[in-house]
Amino acid sequence: xDVEIIPSVLKGTVSAIPAKSELHRALICASFAxxxxxxxxxxxxxxxxxxxxxxxxxxxxxxxxxxxxIRFEPGLFLVIPSHRTPEEVSxxxxxxxxxxxxxxxxxxxxxxxxxxxxxxxxxERPLSELLSALSGHGxxxxxxxxxxxxxxxxxxxxxxxxxxxxxxxxxxLLLAFPxxxxxxxxxxxxxxxxxxxxxxxxxxxxxxxVDVQExxxxxxVSSSSGYRSPGTIRIGGDWSNxxxxxxxxxxxRGNALxxxxxxxxxxxxxxxxxxxxxxxxxxxxxxxNTLHVSSSPLSGIRIDIDPTPDLMPxxxxxxxxxxxxxxxxxxxxLRLKESDRIRSTAGLIRSLGGIATEAEDSLTVSAVxxxxxxxxxxxxxxxxxxxxxxxxxxxxxxxxxxGAEAVRKSYPTFFDDFISxxxxxxxx
Numbered sequence: 001x002d003v004e005i006i007p008s009v010l011k012g013t014v015s016a017i018p019a020k021s022e023l024h025r026a027l028i029c030a031s032f033a034x035x036x037x038x039x040x041x042x043x044x045x046x047x048x049x050x051x052x053x054x055x056x057x058x059x060x061x062x063x064x065x066x067x068x069x070i071r072f073e074p075g076l077f078l079v080i081p082s083h084r085t086p087e088e089v090s091x092x093x094x095x096x097x098x099x100x101x102x103x104x105x106x107x108x109x110x111x112x113x114x115x116x117x118x119x120x121x122x123x124e125r126p127l128s129e130l131l132s133a134l135s136g137h138g139x140x141x142x143x144x145x146x147x148x149x150x151x152x153x154x155x156x157x158x159x160x161x162x163x164x165x166x167x168x169x170x171x172x173l174l175l176a177f178p179x180x181x182x183x184x185x186x187x188x189x190x191x192x193x194x195x196x197x198x199x200x201x202x203x204x205x206x207x208x209x210v211d212v213q214e215x216x217x218x219x220x221v222s223s224s225s226g227y228r229s230p231g232t233i234r235i236g237g238d239w240s241n242x243x244x245x246x247x248x249x250x251x252x253r254g255n256a257l258x259x260x261x262x263x264x265x266x267x268x269x270x271x272x273x274x275x276x277x278x279x280x281x282x283x284x285x286x287x288x289n290t291l292h293v294s295s296s297p298l299s300g301i302r303i304d305i306d307p308t309p310d311l312m313p314x315x316x317x318x319x320x321x322x323x324x325x326x327x328x329x330x331x332x333x334l335r336l337k338e339s340d341r342i343r344s345t346a347g348l349i350r351s352l353g354g355i356a357t358e359a360e361d362s363l364t365v366s367a368v369x370x371x372x373x374x375x376x377x378x379x380x381x382x383x384x385x386x387x388x389x390x391x392x393x394x395x396x397x398x399x400x401x402x403g404a405e406a407v408r409k410s411y412p413t414f415f416d417d418f419i420s421x422x423x424x425x426x427x428x
Contacts, residue, residue: 001404001427003404003415003425003427003428004399004400004401004426004428005038005389005392005396005398005400005401005423005424005426006093006392006425007373007397007423008392008422008423009252009253009422010255010393010403010418010422010423011252011419011422013259014260014417014421015043015044015237015259016043016237016238016241016242016259016260016419017238017413018041018237018238019235019247020053020056020410021098021268022236023205024056024059025102025204026058026235027056027060027063027077028059028063028102029205029227030077030079030233032082032133032178032225032227034109034224034228034229035229035231036079036080037078037079037229037230037231037232038076038077038231038233039077039078039079040073040232040235041075041077041260042235043078044413045413046072047074047107049411050412052072052412053064053258053408054389054410054412055095055098055409055410056092057099057379058094058095059099059102060077062092062099063079063082063204065086067085067086067088067091081227087112088109088113088114089107089113089114090114090230091107092117092418093116094120095121095122096118096409097168097337100122100125100127100146100234101166101168102171103172104116104127104134104172105130105172105175106175106176106179109176112151112152113149116146116148116150120380121337123146125293128426129165129169129227130161130172130173131144133159134154134181136159137256138155139151139153147315149341155180156184157184157185159184159186159187160187161173161187162188162189163188163217164190165194165333166193167195167197167198170196171197174186174198174201174205174212178205178210178221178227183214183220183222184220184341186218187218187220188218188219189217189371192217193306193307194306194307194308194309196269198219199267200268202219205227205417207230208230208232209227209228211333227245233307235245236261236263236268237260238268240270240273240310241386243311243314244386244387245257245421246257246259246274246277246284246291247277247317247318247387247399248389248390248393248421249313250282250293250294250298250318251317251390252294253392253393255294256292256293257292257294258291258292258293259288259293260289261290262289263289264286264289269307269308270308273308273311274286274291276315277298277318278292278422280298280299280300280301280322281299281322282296282298283295296325297321297322298318298319298367299322299366300319300323300324300325300327300366300367301324302326303315303326303329304329304330305329312334313327313381313383313384316328316345317348317388317391317394318351318373319367320352320355320366320391322367323335324367325364325367326364326365326367328363328364329361329364330361330362331362332361334339336398337383338379338380338381338383338406339379339380341381341383342362342363343382344378344384346363348376348387348391349365349391352371352372352374352376352388352399353364353368353370353371353373353390354368354371355373370395372396373396374399375400376388378401378406379406380403382410385406389423400428
């Protein structure tokens with residue numbers, strides 16, 4: 001799907017969608033709990049089953065294959081846990097790196113044989129360090145890349161993985177530990193990157209009665225507690241997917257824009273979007289769980305993007321406005337996302353008339369008076385699509401986005417919400 005956005009004045013209020021990072025983890029914990037769990041989801045996104053994001057759909061499908069019963073009702077998932085996993089399962093992770101890396105250890109803990117498949121760039125994304133950790137505890141893999149088959153049952157013990165490749169390795173192992181007999185511990189052999197994502201995992205697990213202890217570079221989980229359902233769990237608003245609307249408000253033409261449902265105390269690392277945009281000069285104010293933004297002159301800063309990699313495309317758009325130069329450092333891991341995000345973000349900025357220079361591990365964006373508009377290749381990356389829509393707020397001409405359907409990965413109703421604020425979108 002290609003869309004053309006005509007620059008327009010945006011104003012009004014949009015509700016943050018439920019956090020994808022929290023929902024993945026809650027679905028997995030609920031699928032192996034002692035009783036059923038209601039996972040409540042605020043906003044309008046989950047009022048219609050057709051609007052379930054592709055990444056969440058992948059996790060639900062895989063958990064169902066592992067034996068859980070998951071029913072969708074408007075505004076919630078009802079999860080009836082698995083008490084008997086099939087001996088052999090087939091798990092299609094679509095393009096979801098979270099689904100694959102979370103469920104590799106989980107499936108190894110409960111199924112003697114599992115076949116994993118996926119699409120897009122997923123077969124290219126790193127797995128070898130996670131597979132090596134699992135191989136040391138009773139699991140045999142047919143390959144180091146998708147499609148692959150695992151066989152055996154995972155044994156408890158001490159696991160060692162690097163922390164600088166993907167925090168999803170750590171999350172996957174932690175989620176599997178309560179399913180193993182005996183205590184397990186995880187030793188991080190290098191600096192842990194994107195640590196907030198691991199803390200989201202520990203927080204969700206604690207809400208299911210599992211005690212996760214962090215001590216320097218070691219994480220310990222006792223399996224004796226297992227997963228105990230809280231009965232009902234509510235998923236918070238998604239800071240990652242709210243960030244494009246915050247930027248739209250800052251780049252707009254004087255009208256205030258508000259995003260509701262954002263917990264200021266959230267464990268999500270991408271809550272840093274508000275702090276980073278404020279550091280650039282953005283006018284943001286909070287009221288309970290609502291963030292208000294209005295048009296602001298921005299200036300360049302230096303941003304270590306490693307803790308919040310999902311924010312770089314839309315922050316790069318913000319950096320194109322105002323004055324000065326913004327440098328995004330420690331960005332190397334972004335080359336292994338849904339797209340090569342350093343390259344695709346630089347391409348987005350340049351294709352609209354901005355100035356962006358990429359290096360192996362960084363991206364530099366220089367502010368310009370305005371963007372001209374033009375054609376953006378999404379690279380099948382939902383973050384690029386949303387950032388391009390935000391860029392239309394400072395463009396003098398239309399913005400054409402190729403492959404805009406990529407938003408289905410995390411935010412299928414993104415353009416509906418954009419239009420509700422006054423955005424003008426033509427599907428070509």
